[in-house]
Structure formats: structure tokens, C-alpha cells
Amino acid sequence: MATKKVKKETESVAPKMAAPAQPEQPAAGTQTATDLNIADLRNIALVIDVASTRGAFRANEMATVGLIYNKLQAFLAKVAPETKLEENKTAEAPAAAGK
Secondary structure (H helix, E strand, O other): OOOOOOOOOOOOOOOOOOOOOOOOOOOOOOOOOOOOOHHHHHHHHHHHHHHHHOOOOOHHHHHHHHHHHHHHHHHHHHHHHHHHHHHHHHHHHHHHHOO
């Protein structure tokens, strides 16, 4: 009598997946195309403003667009003073070194 090998029910039938590759870390001082900065966020706010002025959004979408726009403006207002302070410090540093 021939015997057949039977898989146990507890064995996985699905193929094993390889671990996802880790993304490469850019070298210090370099930017990738996916980095966002404050200027990008200001441009996004400008795009939303222009699009709404030109009627690109339907009436039922305006509340959602407005909510996102207001959140973006609040974030920029919160971050902008910090950014200006950093810019002033870097601009004053060379001037102070020359004195």
C-alpha cells in the first residue's frame, strides 16, 4: 500500500514574502524629490487659493477645501516666526563675524 504525504492543516499554503527593502538614506546635506519644506507648503496654499478663485471646486467640496486651507495657514503661521528667526540668525552671523 502506497502512502501519500499529506500537508498538515497548520502549515502555511501562502508563499513566503521577502522583507521589504529599506529605503536608502540620502547623504547628509542632500534633498530628495519627496522632501517638503515651508516654501512648498506656501505654494500649496497659493494653489488652493487660485483654484478656488477660478471655480475649480464644486460647492459641496468647498467646506473640505476650506478646512484644509485653514489648517495649512495656521500651521504656516505657527512655523513662520521660527523660520524667520532662523533666517535672521544665519544672516546676522556673517555680519557679526566681520566686525
